[in-house]
Amino acid sequence: MAKMLGLLFMIGAMLFGVGAEPVEDKQALLDFLQSINHSHYLNWNKSTSVCKRWIGVICNNDQSQVIALHLTRTGLSGPIPPNTLSRLLALETVSLASNSITGSFPTGFSQLKNLTYLYLQSNNFSGPLPSDFSVWKNLSIANLSNNSFNGSIPFSLSNLTHLTSLVLVNNSLSGEVPDLNIPTLQELNLASNNLSGVVPKSLERFPSGAFSGNNLVSSHALPPSFAVQTPNPHPTRKKSKGLREPALLGIIIGGCVLGVAVIATFAIVCCYEKGGADGQQVKSQKIEVSRKKEGSESREKNKIVFFEGCNLAFDLEDLLRASAEVLGKGTFGTVYKAALEDATTVAVKRLKDVTVGKREFEQQMEMVGCIRHDNVASLRAYYYSKEEKLMVYDYYEQGSVSSMLHGKRGGGRISLDWDSRLKITIGVARGIAHIHAQHGGKLVHGNIKASNIFLNSQGYGCLSDIGLATLMNPALRATGYRAPEATDTRKTLPASDVYSFGVLLLELLTGRSPLHAKGGDEVVHLVRWVNSVVREEWTAEVFDVDLQRYPNIEEEMVEMLQIGMACVVRTPDQRPKIGEVVRMVEEIRRLINTENRSSTESRSEGSTPIPHAIETPSTSFAH
Structure with missing residues (x-):
């Protein structure tokens, strides 16, 4: 061989x-x-x-x-x-x-x-x-x-x-x-x-x-008279007809207090007003689902919070009556496919081991629920009680990227070609960039992995489970994707998301899980394995065998491999920012989406990918 x-x-x-x-x-x-x-x-x-x-x-x-x-x-x-x-x-x-x-x-x-x-x-x-x-x-x-x-x-x-x-x-x-x-x-x-x-x-x-x-x-x-002028450093002195400094100071302070009160009142109205003309601000509304008059505490337990823009209409009883199918069990809980009586199908995530109280949970849901982006799975609704915490998402029929990559061959398993993997990579990078730009840069994903990624209607990667890491026990986070510095997910940095993205990219390129068994009890870490193979200058062995039947993609794979390896360096500040990653990946995509490439492929049909050697720093990629 x-x-x-x-x-x-x-x-x-x-x-x-x-x-x-x-x-x-x-x-x-x-x-x-x-x-x-x-x-x-x-x-x-x-x-x-x-x-x-x-x-x-x-x-x-x-x-x-x-x-x-x-x-x-x-x-x-x-x-x-x-x-x-x-x-x-x-x-x-x-x-x-x-x-x-x-x-x-x-x-x-x-x-x-x-x-x-x-x-x-x-x-x-x-x-x-x-x-x-x-x-x-x-x-x-x-x-x-x-x-x-x-x-x-x-x-x-x-x-x-x-x-x-x-x-x-x-x-x-x-x-x-x-x-x-x-x-x-x-x-x-x-x-x-x-x-x-x-x-x-x-x-x-x-x-x-x-x-x-x-x-x-x-x-x-x-x-107003100075709005577009530079103040005169030597103004002409005139007789004072205005207020003395103490009075002026009192008015300023009083005005500030009044201004704060007005702003606070306005904010409260905006948050709770059910109607409104501002269609770009995503709001939530609580819907009473209990028909029983059993007191405020019982009614509170039966409230599902829907976010504006959600056209779903169901209550907790509907969810309990729905035909449910387990889609997967993860570190943060179990995901069900729920078929409601009106033929609507949703994905319901039942959380486990939530370590925060109701107020912090609801605050995090509100932050996540207002995000709308093509590459981020929209949180449609949530439910909180002492016993149960549920999150409702759109249902993605094709399943997760993890099932596409690692599911059993045959039986309806979707095979990911090179273009599909590129689109997944671009979509996930765009999604992370959008998340990092929300709420003054305070929001991170915290648990990026292939089982949390789905395909949108255009075939691009779409991220789910945003921000759940801050609600859970840090030890529950997916080990193979976790950045070295992320020992406490409550302090996860944007750079930690970049690391997890890098692991995902290596997973897409190699077809291997982040942690895979070598034999016996030995477990191989994907990042270490890729680094060791690349150091031996035989890069062809890194790539998924399923990709080898596609002609003229070896250069693109090598370039994507370089991006992935840059994302998984140990030191957080040495990793590229997610915006830079988006630009690099999209540029590779732009270069291959040309008529030249199409004509080249038709001339070279049946060619075999060529192995390449990549030189890597001996320190930066060491794990």
């Missing part, structure tokens, strides 16, 4: 060695590598294909130019060598985040006219930002946070009509905030700088945290 694989490797190398090679781009990258300090993680070699083998490098469809550079956490240090990366004229994505790069903003980047995504965060850059951002007319995301950039924020940023995200947090920028009236801008963070003056009205749609840690004031906090 080994000889056959070796022969296939040689044949494949000869076949795939023929084709375009971006010679000039390759030399530019070699010059860059030669002139900057780096870790041994980069396997760039003049004798290998830059487009097929070089870690962190992505080429266009015909492999004639390098279009993306992903060098996050690769141990780069020192200034960026001049006249190196600036020669990659087709570059669309530059990711140099989380390194130790020094010096000023690379002036040569002005030659990269196609630049769309720029990630320079968490380095040691200094000096002013470039004065003319308009040279990058396609720029969509610019993250320059956690550096030492100084000077003012260039007004030329306002010319970027495609900009969706600008993150400049934690630098030394000063001066006033320019009026960046960019309709496409969805994310802005200027916190922790030395900015002063008034926040422009066009930017007041962003949360106050985006401007914290500066000397900025909202225009709403100023009198």
Whole structure:
């Protein structure tokens, strides 16, 4: 078998060695590598294909130019060598985040006219930002946070009509905030700088945290005549016709108290009012299900809480009468398929070992119940009593991803092809990113695993069981997916979700469970097994045999494997943020969703995937 694989490797190398090679781009990258300090993680070699083998490098469809550079956490240090990366004229994505790069903003980047995504965060850059951002007319995301950039924020940023995200947090920028009236801008963070003056009205749609840690004031906090003006440092003195300071102070304090009272009253009305015009705010309503008049305590026990947007109508008695089928038993409880008398089918999760009281349970349900996203399973209703805690979800007929991957072959088992696994990965990553963006970033999933993931109507991964980890005993959390730092799930970090996502991605690539028996009582941990195989430089053995019948996917699998391994490093702050993971996975998907790929597949039908070797850091991936 080994000889056959070796022969296939040689044949494949000869076949795939023929084709375009971006010679000039390759030399530019070699010059860059030669002139900057780096870790041994980069396997760039003049004798290998830059487009097929070089870690962190992505080429266009015909492999004639390098279009993306992903060098996050690769141990780069020192200034960026001049006249190196600036020669990659087709570059669309530059990711140099989380390194130790020094010096000023690379002036040569002005030659990269196609630049769309720029990630320079968490380095040691200094000096002013470039004065003319308009040279990058396609720029969509610019993250320059956690550096030492100084000077003012260039007004030329306002010319970027495609900009969706600008993150400049934690630098030394000063001066006033320019009026960046960019309709496409969805994310802005200027916190922790030395900015002063008034926040422009066009930017007041962003949360106050985006401007914290500066000397900025909202225009709403100023009198109307000063709303768009800088206060005069030497005002003309006039005779006082107004109130003295003590009286003015009393009015201010009284006004604040009154304002708080009004806001509190408004909040209470919004929470309990059953009707309303704000359709975007998801509310809940309690429905009396008991027809017996047995007192308030009995009625309270029979209340099911439904969330707005749920078109279900049933009570506890309906659930008890429903025809139920056990779908699965997990660490947090048992899931039933309940067929109601009106032919409605729902999934009901019966929780066990809940360690929190009613108030905390209901607060968590309210947080989870308001989430609506294509890649997050909506919580439709819940029930709480001292004896029972139930959660009601939509029923997903195809079952969980775990059953698709590890269920018995035959008997209706769904086989996941490569495109399906890609869509599951993209969906789960998007879902996690949405969860992490809710409630001021305070919400995490806490228990990501294949049995908690289903397919939505478009075939993308959809997450369920959000936030349950905070309600349960920490010891119940799925061991194989648990991040090393997550010894107490009540303190789970967003980075812990990224780790669990990485394990899931490795599971999709290998077809193996996170913990699987090797023989006897020995249990193999998937992360350790993947690292050991990759270190032996025989990456083909990692991938699921069910994927080997699909042609021309080996490069994509290797790139996805790199993402998965980056997510499961032991140190939380060395893992990529989930937003970065979404971008990387979607970019791989974008590159393969082209007519070129379709034509290539038709020409190469029946070809066999080629093994690849991946170099990994000896420390970062050790477990």
